[in-house]
Amino acid sequence: MKKIKWGIIGLGKIAGKFAGDLQKVEEAILYGVASRNMEKAEEFKEEFHAEKAFGSYEAILKDEEVDVIYVATPHVYHAEITKDCLHHGKAVLCEKPFAMNRSQVEEMIALAKEKNIFLMEALWTKFLPHFKAVEETIKTGKYGKIKAIKADFGFKADYNPEKRLFNKDLGGGSLLDIGIYPVFLAHHFLGMPDSVEAEAIIGKTGVDERCDIRFHYNNGTSAELFSTLQEDSGTTAEIELENGKITMHSRFHEPTSAQFEIDGKMEIRNYGVTTKGYNFEAEHVTKMLQQGKKESDIMSFQDSLELISLLDSIREKIDLQY
CATH class of the missing domain: 3.40.50.720 (NAD(P)-binding Rossmann-like Domain)
Known part of the structure; x- marks a missing residue:
């Protein structure tokens, strides 16, 4: 081939x-x-x-x-x-x-x-071994349905108004750069929320330096998410389920370990990734092209449309316009 x-x-x-x-x-x-x-x-x-x-x-x-x-x-x-x-x-x-x-x-x-x-x-992140393992474990139904998700991504960024993170002309701010990861995670496991709440700290360059987000679902499920350029945060993801809890360790968006808790037992699984983790999505795209595909069967157009719609909705709530 x-x-x-x-x-x-x-x-x-x-x-x-x-x-x-x-x-x-x-x-x-x-x-x-x-x-x-x-x-x-x-x-x-x-x-x-x-x-x-x-x-x-x-x-x-x-x-x-x-x-x-x-x-x-x-x-x-x-x-x-x-x-x-x-x-x-x-x-x-x-x-x-x-x-x-x-x-x-x-x-x-x-x-x-x-x-x-x-x-x-x-x-x-969607192609990483720990993420796929968590996804597959939840799909078995052993842990029951998801009740709540908490996820964050934060680091203390060096302040430079000309550089990408704080420059509004370059699409700066925490939401689009790192907040997208907690938002993606909640959307992936829970789907589109029925209502969205968000508030932000807007810095002097006009971009969000911190963004707190809450997704609410009519079935009682919720997601509590935040991103920040002002401080280091845990950058973990906790998924609370009816019969247990699953935690993706820091930093959850890149290759990491995961903790599975059920029936009073706890297991930490490591996935032995020796690369930065970008090879998994690159391998997927390479295979898609070899097979003549025009759209990914893992990261679909609909996934991207719903994700950007959520980011638009959050930006509207915090009054952030580019």
Whole structure:
């Protein structure tokens, strides 16, 4: 079967993690890396053993050897670059959040369908062994139904109003950068809430530096979520069920261990991941492309539409507009 040739646009920290892990995917080749700075592209190429470096995004899109592009730029550029990729016939794995709002996501998905090209949001947590193990355990029904979820993600960020995290023009703030993980987790296990509450601390640059979120469901289930750039938090996820409790240890969004409590017994399971964890989503996309698929059967378009709708709803509650 043909190996899949990957390109990367946006060569920041997360792109480096992805590129390193991509080398663990047997059917994938890191073919090209693109930056608007050729020197940066050359350095990245050498560090991660890519075949080619490109000094512009347009150049990598014109290279017919590239099968799929991993978009790892700041959020505000996701929609525009993804659509450029699709117009050039390239499949796309785009970092989360997929885009800045539902309207942009709808445009991206519509274009992918029109062009009949694969597109997926890079919600890498969904592909990690500990997350899949928790999901499968809950599906057995042994623990009963979910009663409540608590999840957080926080770290003390170095304050720089020009950099991505605090820069409103670059889609800064805790919600879209890290709050998306607790929101994704609650949505994945509980579905769309019947009502949403949210409040935030808006900093001097106009972005949320902390966001507290509550999802309520008509069946009595709830989710208590928060994200912050102001302090280190546990970054754990607790799922309370009728017959027990499951905890994803810190940091729950990346490879970690999980604790299972039922019938007065407690078991901690480790999953032996030796990479950063990005290889699991990269392997999935590689297989999807080899099979000629146009949409992921794990991270679907509907998943992305519902997730961005929740983020839009939360932003409306905290009056955060970009």
